[in-house]
Amino acid sequence: MVVWSGVKRLLRPRHDYGSLKTVKFGDESAVASNTVASVISIVLIFVLWGAFTGSRLLPGFLHMPGPFQGTATFDYTLTGPDGATDDATVTVLVHPADVTTADPEVDPGTGIARNDSIAIGMFRSALLRVSDNDEITRDDGAEITAIDGSPIAPGGAVRTGFGHVLMTPKGTLNIAPSAGWQMEPIWLPPPEAVWSQAVTIARDGFRGASLWEHLGYSLFRVVVGFLLGALVGIPLGYAMGLSDWFRGWFDPIVEFMRPVPPLALIPLVIIWAGIGETGKIILLFLAALWIMAIAARSGVSGVRISKVHAAYSLGASKWQVMRHVIIPNSLPEIFTGARVAMGVCWGTVVAAELVAAQTGVGMMIMVASKFQNTDIVLMGVIVIGIVGFTIDLGIRWLERLMVPWKGKG
Numbered sequence: 001m002v003v004w005s006g007v008k009r010l011l012r013p014r015h016d017y018g019s020l021k022t023v024k025f026g027d028e029s030a031v032a033s034n035t036v037a038s039v040i041s042i043v044l045i046f047v048l049w050g051a052f053t054g055s056r057l058l059p060g061f062l063h064m065p066g067p068f069q070g071t072a073t074f075d076y077t078l079t080g081p082d083g084a085t086d087d088a089t090v091t092v093l094v095h096p097a098d099v100t101t102a103d104p105e106v107d108p109g110t111g112i113a114r115n116d117s118i119a120i121g122m123f124r125s126a127l128l129r130v131s132d133n134d135e136i137t138r139d140d141g142a143e144i145t146a147i148d149g150s151p152i153a154p155g156g157a158v159r160t161g162f163g164h165v166l167m168t169p170k171g172t173l174n175i176a177p178s179a180g181w182q183m184e185p186i187w188l189p190p191p192e193a194v195w196s197q198a199v200t201i202a203r204d205g206f207r208g209a210s211l212w213e214h215l216g217y218s219l220f221r222v223v224v225g226f227l228l229g230a231l232v233g234i235p236l237g238y239a240m241g242l243s244d245w246f247r248g249w250f251d252p253i254v255e256f257m258r259p260v261p262p263l264a265l266i267p268l269v270i271i272w273a274g275i276g277e278t279g280k281i282i283l284l285f286l287a288a289l290w291i292m293a294i295a296a297r298s299g300v301s302g303v304r305i306s307k308v309h310a311a312y313s314l315g316a317s318k319w320q321v322m323r324h325v326i327i328p329n330s331l332p333e334i335f336t337g338a339r340v341a342m343g344v345c346w347g348t349v350v351a352a353e354l355v356a357a358q359t360g361v362g363m364m365i366m367v368a369s370k371f372q373n374t375d376i377v378l379m380g381v382i383v384i385g386i387v388g389f390t391i392d393l394g395i396r397w398l399e400r401l402m403v404p405w406k407g408k409g
Helices: 004-010 034-052 193-204 210-242 244-255 262-273 277-301 304-311 318-353 362-370 374-402
Strands: 070-079 085-095 114-119 124-126 143-147 157-159 164-168 173-177
Touching: 034 193, 085 173, 114 124, 114 173, 114 277, 193 210, 193 374, 210 244, 210 277, 210 362, 210 374, 244 277, 262 277, 262 318, 277 318, 304 318, 318 362, 318 374, 362 374
Parallel strands: 085 114
Antiparallel strands: 070 085, 070 143, 124 173, 157 164, 164 173
């Protein structure tokens, strides 16, 4: 009953201001996110992630073709300098890449070509000079002319039942088992590996600090940097939108600094403020400052002049026009700028924590990347995304609370 009640709420048509509009195409305020589509989108992302990583959370029929694992054989034809030929078999054992396995034992057989074997890790390839144990070697003028009956020459390749056998320009065989469509865990681990790593770090910590401490430090830096940027940027944007003198002074500076990425300022911030918390917060402050200034200036410039004239005609003072007309009508732009600035700050905190940081999600991601701990990297990215999305939802909620007139005329 609880599940069905939730499903009914998802499928229930909306009954709000936007749903009552008769003309919706082209009206941004009438377009809201469809909850069912959002749920399907998230589930689909995880299904694709699991399908391309062979996740145990999905049934096998949903998995993409995986790498070959097991034992396989192929025959090669050795041609001697006198034209005599002989066939031999190579046994290939493909094992997990993180497991060390000896080459399988095989009977060498008789003839000028002798049977051989090799062990290869999954997602790997390996060179094998099969003629080294033959009665007539490559140094004696012998050469491999066919694989499983298909002719081969230096630089060529033959497809086998388990992958490909290629011949290098010098005549050595390069055995490449099929890698399938799934990703190697070092590039993209399955969802359960990322979750297991998250549980481990939440319980045992990472480099002397728990996951919550790393997240708390990053969140503190982002929030403080963003708030300082908003406290300076919003008044600056209002001043630029209301005064030609302020716009003349600060417009070139804002427009010059706006396209400069915060990462380019890291060396200067280190020189000016050192490698402590102050430098990191200054970098995040600069990341938010110009966005908030432009958002406030754009909000002031977008106020309809007819509303300003109507207020003056009713006897309003400049402060009343500012309080009751300009600020309310510019708030939608400011909230949009706040959402963009918060996203930029979260993107910048990873770089800011590169500088001698002992804690922080960004530091955790960068340290893990150096040791190819992709599961920790993905976990950090997901944590940043979840927290950032939660903050964005909070800003949206605050906007609906403070700007209920948005899109209503």
